[in-house]
Amino acid sequence: MRSFKTPFPESVLQPIQRGVLSYKYKGVPCLKSPLDICIYMKLLWDLKPGTIIEIGSKHGGSALFFADLMQSYGLGTHVYSIDLERPDLTDPRITFLEGDVNHLEDSFAAHGLSDCPRPWFVNEDSAHTYAGCLAALRVLAREMQTGDLLAMEDGNLVELGLSERYDGGPNRAIAEFFEASPDVFEVATEYCDMFGQNATYNPNGYLRKT
Ligand SMILES: C[S@@+](CC[C@H](N)C(=O)[O-])C[C@H]1O[C@@H](n2cnc3c(N)ncnc32)[C@H](O)[C@@H]1O
Secondary structure, rough: OHHHHOOOOOOHHHHHHHHHOOOOOOOOEEEHHHHHHHHHHHHHHHHOEEEEEEEEEOOOHHHHHHHHHHHHHHOEEEEEEEEEEOOOOOOOOOOEEOOOOHHHHHHHHHHHHHHHOOOOOEEOOOOHHHHHHHHHHHHHHHOOOOOEEEEEHHHHHOOOOOOOOOOOOHHHHHHHHHHOOOOOEOOOOHHOOEEEEEOOOOOOEEEEEE
């Protein structure tokens, strides 16, 4: 596995992070970096997903952004968004589901997600703990099909000094998963490196199911 290092010095990363935490889409908090919003816009046009599955709804801002984007692309892609709690937002294009990233298999079984139209774009943006990310990778390795894309968000929490709090977070989970199962996903470098090698909040986190 190649390095997870991003090109952002701390003097750049910290103000971006303040912006990410206060960013709103149509008045709803939407905790995405500007680079990744741009990468998602390109990725979703390229992929033209049949279904978007988001884990980590928060206030629903990112689900709303994905639903609007799909509509603007002329696609009727439905968005499923899973969180421990449903946000206070209703939209016919989005189904908010209660679920736990540590037991994603239960959400897939309870709501028939395995039968949703392909290809899938899966956005894992929930607990960010090493254990939660690894659990998600294991379930998604079974549920995703060749060509489906996954974004494991916020591996750069290591560079924000938060690694200990998340027990190594997404980077550790991705590295260990690839070590044990090198052929399940490939790093989609055209997205990770769109603005420079790993110039993203999701270093080595754009993953294509092989
Ligand atoms: C970073 S926020 C999501 C941000 C949202 N995707 C956006 O871009 O605006 C993380 C969310 O994950 C949820 N979360 C935390 N632990 C979780 C778990 N074990 N399973 C599912 N969701 C969890 C939190 O409730 C929170 O709403």
